[in-house]
Amino acid sequence: MAADARAATPLPRWAETIRRKYLGGEASMFILHRNVFDEILHGGEFYTVVEFLSEVLLKDNKDTIIVYDPSAGVRYAKRSSSVAAAAEPMGANKPPEEALALIEQEILLRHSAALVITYAGSIAPPGEEHFLAHADRMAAIRLHRWSMSPELESKDNVVFLLTESLAELNGKLVANPRVAAVEIPLPDKDERAGVIRKVDPSIDAQHVARLAEHSAGLRAVQIAQLLTPRQQDTGLGDEQRLALIRSLLGSSPDAVERANKLAAITRGMDTEEIRHLINPAHPLPETDAGDPYAEVIELVHQRKREIIEKECAGLxxxxxxxxxxxxxxxxxxxxxxxxxxxxxxxxxxxxxxxxxxxxxxxxxxxxxxxxxxxxxxxxxxxxxxxxxxxxxxxxxxxxxxxxxxxxxxxxxxxxxxxxxxxxxxxxxxxxxxxxxxxxxxxxxxxxxxxxxxxxxxxxxxxxxxxxxxxxxxxxxxxxxxxxFFYPDTPEDVESVLKALFGRYKLGSAIDWVAERERTSARLVGYSNADLEALCLLALNLGGEDSTVTVEHFLKAIDDYVPARDAGMLEYMEMLAVFEASRRSMLPARYRDMSQDEFNQRLRHLKNELRL
Structure with a gap:
């Protein structure tokens, strides 16, 4: 898109925050954290964070823009016309200590310069100072000194440190009042909708909104990859994949349109993955059989979960x-x-x-x-x-x-x-x-x-x-x-048993009211977990018949031995009474208990259990 269109597009909120703090003189060093490895859609074009800083935010007001990547060295994203066009003097692959020293000479000599340091945590890592390597300590001190430098600020120079988390960066920098930490958030719903429209203009407004809702938590690059996956060698060509999808859809509503959309987003998936997608074991509640985007939303939903669980390291x-x-x-x-x-x-x-x-x-x-x-x-x-x-x-x-x-x-x-x-x-x-x-x-x-x-x-x-x-x-x-308490009346026990029988499809052969004395009355005080185990034991005692009869259930009651520590369980119940927000949610045996009675019983249990 043309430069005029980019200029007319409002800056993201985080970029506006940087602009305001910089122009207001609050800081000349910024820590950009969180979503720093995503792409930003601005003016109809995608930019990495470094590209956005150098080609959008800083392009018109900085003469020199230097980018330092610890793994790739130093490069000029923009060079002042007054600088000779000779080879870049700072070179590449220098140790951070040497690279930062050369960069310091460069930015202190120049007016209107910007420095962007990626993976800043690898240069100035966190930790107790006496445990850090000498080079790490010196790098943190140098960056800290830059943030306090009147000379750097007076020359209209600015420094950006990029890191995914503030916890990955030296505390001297994070806690420095002259360093502004600005979070680059994950895309919000409107930004996700913009990404979806950009990568697939054929999607109508209604489905853009639904996809934007279901892609919450994903980065822009991940959304783009889900909707326009790259070709991978899975043994299925485009025509074979389309034929497979058509055969799976059969004569379902909108089969042709659905097949074409699925063929586009399943590129790189093998046969079994495609079969699982088109006949998922647990479809979304809102998925409509006649919706040509139903499987697209299902795929986004499934992949989003995989991506987020992986990104959060299983936490x-x-x-x-x-x-x-x-x-x-x-x-x-x-x-x-x-x-x-x-x-x-x-x-x-x-x-x-x-x-x-x-x-x-x-x-x-x-x-x-x-x-x-x-x-x-x-x-x-x-x-x-x-x-x-x-x-x-x-x-x-x-x-x-x-x-x-x-x-x-x-x-x-x-x-x-x-x-x-x-x-x-x-x-x-x-x-x-x-x-x-x-x-x-x-x-x-x-x-x-x-x-x-x-x-x-x-x-x-x-x-x-x-x-x-x-x-x-x-x-x-x-x-x-x-x-939460154990059922304390036969009626409460029966409510739990009926729900369990319904959940496990154990039939309705038992008349609970008629059999109350032989069944539920004997189970007062059992936990919900005990009652569930009891129902499943009765099912096993009934052999291959899935219907549990009163005879099977009575055998299970006689055979089952609940694990009990009466003193500890009562203590846990008393703690639940103590914490409850509303008296109306307590069982009758505790609802009218006076505070003195409660405190006396709780002290007795604590002494008995030696807590």
């Missing part, structure tokens, strides 16, 4: 929810509470959506299953945050920032943290150099960001809330605390 996992809250037996109060939250999320009523939910109660009460059912009910994307204590070694903070940035880009989203006492419990700083405390502090900061309300909903689950950092549980991070 998050997408949640597949097969059952809604209608598959949950009993717990009517909990389901009602969660249905209200789901309705507020779907309606976009952010003020009615809590910042976070705490699911608390003994093990086996169905916390995880109900969390997944709530995911399906709400219709939101959900991810599980895995145990970062055991996996985030060395680059912990950098990985955390990557995960949180990805979660925010995917919003509205539900973030599930199971066994929250392991993730947020106390841990000695001596054991990991304070990494865990810094990670927890960052997570707490993220959980309380007001902009996250209605965009990122935390669900924290634990059976030991007494081990949680007390600051995590405050309002503004965890607004509602939902207690």
């Amino acid at each position: 998050i996992e997408f949640v597949d929810a097969r059952h809604g809250l209608d598959a949950v037996g009993g717990v009517a109060g909990i389901k009602s509470e969660l249905m209200q939250v789901a309705a507020a999320i779907r309606a976009g009523d952010r003020h009615r959506v809590p910042m976070g939910l705490l699911f608390v109660g003994p093990m086996g009460t169905g916390k995880t299953f109900i969390a997944k059912a709530f995911v399906k009910e709400s219709g939101l994307t959900a991810v599980t945050l895995k145990n970062f204590r055991s996996k985030w070694v060395g680059s912990t903070e950098a990985n955390l920032e990557k995960v949180l940035g990805m979660v925010k880009a995917l919003g509205p989203i539900i973030l599930i943290i199971d066994e929250g006492d392991r993730s947020f419990g106390g841990q000695s700083e001596d054991s990991d150099g304070g990494t865990s405390s810094r990670v927890i502090a960052r997570l707490k900061e993220f959980m309380s960001e007001p902009d996250n309300r209605g965009q990122v909903l935390f669900i924290l689950m634990t059976n030991r809330p007494d081990k949680l950092d007390i600051d995590i549980k405050r309002a503004g991070r965890i607004d509602r605390k939902i207690p």
Whole structure:
């Protein structure tokens, strides 16, 4: 596109932030972080970040633009006409210490110069100063000195440091008030829509909007690659691939149009991948059989999950929810509470959506299953945050920032943290150099960001809330605390059993009311997990018949031995009572208990269990 069109196109918000801070004299050194390895669509053309800086943002106001890549050396992206056209004096493949010294001579001699350093974390890495190599310390000091240099600022020169995460860069630079950190975010919905229109102008506006919604969390280059994949040698030519797709679609609606679109986006895929795509085991709920873009959206959805899980180094996992809250037996109060939250999320009523939910109660009460059912009910994307204590070694903070940035880009989203006492419990700083405390502090900061309300909903689950950092549980991070208990009446047990029989298709041969004394009355106090194991045992005792009879079920009751630690389970129940946000959600046996009775019983259990 012509230069006039580029000039007429508004700058991205992050570029406007740089422009404002620079012209206002706030900083002459900038750290650009987060999405620095993407391409930027501006004025109808794609640019890398370095190209955007040198050909768009700086082109008309800097005479000299130098780019330093530690692996490729130094080059001029733009050279002042006053500089001799001889070979570049700074050369290539010099050690960073020498390269930075030569660059310093160059930019201090010139007026109106810019320097862009890629992979800045490899030049000035983080760490305790006395553990860093001499060259790393000197590089960090030199860059820090540049940021404070009146001479550099007076000559209208500017320096850009590019890094994916601020945690990958020396703390001297990140904490320097004369250095401005500017985040380049992942593309928002409008930017994703622009990328989709650019790479495939044939897509109509309705499907551009749907694809833009389903590609949340992806970079522009990844969206372009998904919609216009490169040719790979898979043994299938274009005609063979088109013929295979037509045979799979058969006489389905819009088969010809769908086949042509699929042939374009499946280039490079083998036969089995194409078969799985066209007949997916778990299609999207909104996928319509007659929609020619249904498989395109399904492919984007599948590949997005693969890409994001890989980028986040296995630290998050997408949640597949097969059952809604209608598959949950009993717990009517909990389901009602969660249905209200789901309705507020779907309606976009952010003020009615809590910042976070705490699911608390003994093990086996169905916390995880109900969390997944709530995911399906709400219709939101959900991810599980895995145990970062055991996996985030060395680059912990950098990985955390990557995960949180990805979660925010995917919003509205539900973030599930199971066994929250392991993730947020106390841990000695001596054991990991304070990494865990810094990670927890960052997570707490993220959980309380007001902009996250209605965009990122935390669900924290634990059976030991007494081990949680007390600051995590405050309002503004965890607004509602939902207690879970074992079924304490035969009717409650029957509600759970009916749901389990329906979920596993065990038939309806048992009249629960008529058989109450022999069945559900004997199971009061069993956990949901115990009841599930009992149903499956009854199925096995019935042989090949998939219908469970009362005889099979009674045999299972007699044979099954639940694992019990009565004292600990009661203690976990008392903790759930203590944490509950609403008295109406407590069982009758706890609802009218006085505070003195509760405290006395809790102290007794703690002494008995030696906690």
